[in-house]
Amino acid sequence: MIRGLSRSSSRPWRRWSGPWLYLAPALVILGGLLLYPIYQLGLISLFHYTQAQVSGGEPTRFEGFGNYSALFSDGEFWSVLLATVLFAAACVASTLAVGCALAVLLTRVRAVPRLALMLAALGAWATPAVTGSTVWLFLFDPDFGPVNRILGLGDHSWTYGRFSAFFLVLLEVVWCSFPFVMVTVYAGIRAVPAEVLEAAALDGASQWRIWRSVLAPMLRPILTVVTIQSVIWDFKVFTQIYVMTGGGGIANQNLVLNVYAYQQAFASSQYSLGAAIGIVMLLILLAVTLVYLRLLRRQGEEL
Amino acid sequence: MKLPSRLAALLAAAAVVTACAPQTSSNSSSEKDDKSGTLRVWLFQEVGNDPKAEVVDSVVTAFEKAHKGTKVDVEYIPVDTRAQRVKAAFNDPKSAPDVMEFGNTDTAGYVKDGGLLDVTKEFGAWNESKDTDPTAKTSVTVDGKLYGSPFYVGVxxxxxxxxxxxxxxxxxxxxxxxxxxxxxxxxxxxxxxxxxxxxxxxxxxxxxxxxxxxxxxxxxxxxxxxxxxxxxxxxxxxxxxxxxxxxxxxxxxxxxxxxxxxxxxxxxxxxxxxxxxxxxxxxxxxxxxxxxxxxxxxxxxxxxxxxxxxxAGGNNIGVLKSTSHRTLAVDLMEQLTSKKTQAAMFDAMGFLPTFADVRQQVAAKNPYVKPFAQTLAAGTKFVxxxxxxxxxxxxxxxxxxxxxxxxxxxxxxxxxxxxxxxxxxxxxxxx
Missing domain, CATH: 3.40.190.10 (Periplasmic binding protein-like II)
Incomplete structure (x- = not known):
């Protein structure tokens, strides 16, 4: 034992390499499953790579940043990017607001309504996006949908106008993603000591004040996670737009980046252009996440 | 045992990729022309596919009888996911069929992908091909060469x-x-x-x-x-x-x-x-x-x-470049799109024949076909x-x-x- 120890201390690189050795299996798997595909994605984005190249009908051609310059010089890309950012921001804000409000509500109601709300939320969560979108679309159908009948809107078409179509999709996105926020925040609130909340209530704080001054600061790590999650999800929304607006809306007015990538690139097997869009999305999401984490760090919060 | 071997494969793949180019498959045409063995056929799975399968089965039975030692393996692929299946077949010639049905607007794309066999000579030599509708023929033609045989048209x-x-x-x-x-x-x-x-x-x-x-x-x-x-x-x-x-x-x-x-x-x-x-x-x-x-x-x-x-919409049947049974596959393609098969296919599925004379026969029997036959006769266009x-x-x-x-x-x-x-x-x- 003693000899073994002295031998290991006589080789300082071992002490240094020790942690890495233990981390190696995880790193290898992460590298294989994450880095390698990203590397491939980046590589493909530099070539002219379509189905003809994959199946060997034509030789692969190196294009440098040709795919990127084609993408950036397409005016539609920029308008789609702007629409995606705004739409994702609206979705994240609405999802967080609804999720947090219902989480607070959950702590204030009795067991039976709480169970009912939980089950309803879990039902929405478990519904596949395609099913949810189709049902939602049916509810708002101009000819057969109950919503128009109840609101007395006649045969108003919700998907014809750009904003009304985006609004309809936003409702569906919020509906299927608030349960995650609600359940997570609810779990967080449960972990907050009851005395703190009681003290705030005794001091005469309103429900809103308790949330803003007590719960929100204490739940900050959890809120950070659900915000980043929501940003990533809503930025990458595909199914809802694709199903509800018929692949991008009237004259492509409801395109978001993911649907744009599918329509412009993957549906016609232009893998290299699609890969370039993928890389751009990856960089944007990475930047958003880093900036967000940085802002939190500056406020003195450790994650 | 399985995980380590997969890991090893992954690492090996990572090492190989230093060559620095995305993967491609070598989809060169097969030199082999076996006169016996198994032929694989992909046809589209239609809504209510049974009548179609019956017609195909009778063609296949006759074909197997005429060619000793051959077996025909027919698979019906879903129309919705056909693009992925076909791409996969082009990427991996080993799992590809010998004969395949495809939508006629896909012809040029598949030819460029290097997937379809040029059958100009065989189609020209086939005694039934002279009655083929000109537009239907256009839909299998790329750069003056033929890459399949029309199966049915739709207007x-x-x-x-x-x-x-x-x-x-x-x-x-x-x-x-x-x-x-x-x-x-x-x-x-x-x-x-x-x-x-x-x-x-x-x-x-x-x-x-x-x-x-x-x-x-x-x-x-x-x-x-x-x-x-x-x-x-x-x-x-x-x-x-x-x-x-x-x-x-x-x-x-x-x-x-x-x-x-x-x-x-x-x-x-x-x-x-x-x-x-x-x-x-x-x-x-x-x-x-x-x-x-x-x-x-x-x-x-x-x-x-x-x-x-x-x-002029519709589908064609073609032979894949990677087939190792060239002669047999072309023959089967002709049998599947022959006048007799197309007439039977109309009775079974309502698919309009691509032969002008066969179409006239079915229109005489079925009044609802008449306006469509007239439209076809007046001249159609293709993408x-x-x-x-x-x-x-x-x-x-x-x-x-x-x-x-x-x-x-x-x-x-x-x-x-x-x-x-x-x-x-x-x-x-x-x-």
């Missing part, structure tokens, strides 16, 4: 409600202008019906208007196409089609987003006076509310008595035989153009110019 014509026409004292329209006025009369008399139900995403419903006015999608030959969708004639056709969207016929808010199936659904549900539907829509309409109260005529052209050129077409199609270039005009976002001239630009860039990049 669209004008469905109309006989009860509504009788009640309002209307006659089936004789010209395209009459079509529009008739549609508006129906809508005016019966506001809960669309006059002629049209769709902003219904490209093949709009194209006859362009073609009838003398316009073209694109001009050129042999992979070198230029868009003609912004020509004066084409613009006239686009204007004729898009002017049908409005509260006096088919309100833009509802109709701009419709595709071909939506218009047929509306017609079958009794919500429209007229619709542009295919012979393949016959079953759906028969199953709807309007059964027994509709008739079909060819879509009228610009002048009285003329027929608007229709898009540009360019691999760029699949790109133009999936990038929704034409629906976007139509919808921009319908929604009042752009003028006919501006929208068609924009569409022409996008088409030309696709022709340019796909060569």
């Amino acid at each position: 669209r014509a004008l469905y109309y409600r006989t009860d509504v026409f009788k009640e309002l004292g209307l006659q089936p329209p004789k010209t395209m202008d009459e079509l529009a006025t008739t549609a508006r009369k129906i809508r005016a008399a019966k506001p809960d019906l669309y006059g002629l139900v049209v769709g902003g995403a219904y490209t093949y419903g709009a194209m006859p208007f362009v073609w009838a006015n003398g316009g073209e999608l694109a001009t050129g030959k042999g992979g070198d196409y230029a868009s003609a969708i912004d020509s004066a004639a084409a613009q006239k056709g686009i204007k004729a089609y898009t002017s049908l969207f409005g509260d006096d016929n088919c309100p833009a808010a509802k109709c701009a987003g419709m595709g071909g199936n939506d218009t047929i659904t509306a017609f079958a549900a009794g919500k429209a006076g007229m619709a542009i539907g295919g012979d393949f829509s016959h079953t759906a309409v028969e199953a709807g509310k309007v059964k027994g109260e509709y008739a079909v005529v060819p879509l009228p052209g610009v002048t009285a008595g003329s027929i608007a050129p229709a898009f 540009p035989a360019s691999p760029a077409w699949s790109q133009i199609d999936s990038q929704l270039v034409l629906p976007t153009m139509l919808q921009e005009i319908i929604a009042g976002k752009k003028s006919v001239a501006a929208a068609s110019e924009e569409a022409a630009k996008k088409m030309n860039s696709a022709f340019g990049s796909a060569g």
Whole structure:
């Protein structure tokens, strides 16, 4: 034992390499499953790579940043990017607001309504996006949908106008993603000591004040996670737009980046252009996440 | 045991990739021409596939009897995911079929991908091929070479409600202008019906208007196409089609987003006076509310008595380049698309034969085929035989153009110019 120890201390690189050795299996798997595909994605984005190249009908051609310059010089890309950012921001804000409000509500109601709300939320969560979108679309159908009948809107078409179509999709996105926020925040609130909340209530704080001054600061790590999650999800929304607006809306007015990538690139097997869009999305999401984490760090919060 | 070996494979793959180029498969044509063994066939899985399978089985049985030592393995692949299956087959020749059914607009793309075998010589030598419809033949031709044999064709014509026409004292329209006025009369008399139900995403419903006015999608030959969708004639056709969207016929808010199936659904549900539907829509309409109260005529052209050129849709059967049974596979392709098979296939599935004489025979027996046969006989059009077409199609270039005009976002001239630009860039990049 003693000899073994002295031998290991006589080789300082071992002490240094020790942690890495233990981390190696995880790193290898992460590298294989994450880095390698990203590397491939980046590589493909530099070539002219379509189905003809994959199946060997034509030789692969190196294009440098040709795919990127084609993408950036397409005016539609920029308008789609702007629409995606705004739409994702609206979705994240609405999802967080609804999720947090219902989480607070959950702590204030009795067991039976709480169970009912939980089950309803879990039902929405478990519904596949395609099913949810189709049902939602049916509810708002101009000819057969109950919503128009109840609101007395006649045969108003919700998907014809750009904003009304985006609004309809936003409702569906919020509906299927608030349960995650609600359940997570609810779990967080449960972990907050009851005395703190009681003290705030005794001091005469309103429900809103308790949330803003007590719960929100204490739940900050959890809120950070659900915000980043929501940003990533809503930025990458595909199914809802694709199903509800018929692949991008009237004259492509409801395109978001993911649907744009599918329509412009993957549906016609232009893998290299699609890969370039993928890389751009990856960089944007990475930047958003880093900036967000940085802002939190500056406020003195450790994650 | 499994995980470490996979890991090792991953690491090995990571090491190999230092070569620094994305993977490609070597899809060279097989030199082998085995005269026995198993032939794999992929056909499309249709709605109600059993009658199709019966016809195919009888062809296969006869084929196996005629060629000792051969076995034919038929697989029906779902239409929705065919693109992925076919791509996978091109990428991995070992799992590819020998003979395959494909949509005729995919021909040029598959040829460029290097997947289909040139069968010009065999097709020319086949004694039945001389009766093949010229448009059907165009749909298997790329750069003057043939890459398969036509299996069936599909064309669209004008469905109309006989009860509504009788009640309002209307006659089936004789010209395209009459079509529009008739549609508006129906809508005016019966506001809960669309006059002629049209769709902003219904490209093949709009194209006859362009073609009838003398316009073209694109001009050129042999992979070198230029868009003609912004020509004066084409613009006239686009204007004729898009002017049908409005509260006096088919309100833009509802109709701009419709595709071909939506218009047929509306017609079958009794919500429209007229619709542009295919012979393949016959079953759906028969199953709807309007059964027994509709008739079909060819879509009228610009002048009285003329027929608007229709898009010749349909499917082909081809041989894959990677086959190791070249002779047998080509023979099987011919058997599957022979006159006898196509006649039986019509009885089973209602697919219109690609041979003019066979089509005449079935039209004589089935009155509903007549308007479609007339449309085919009057001359049909096909999309540009360019691999760029699949790109133009999936990038929704034409629906976007139509919808921009319908929604009042752009003028006919501006929208068609924009569409022409996008088409030309696709022709340019796909060569």
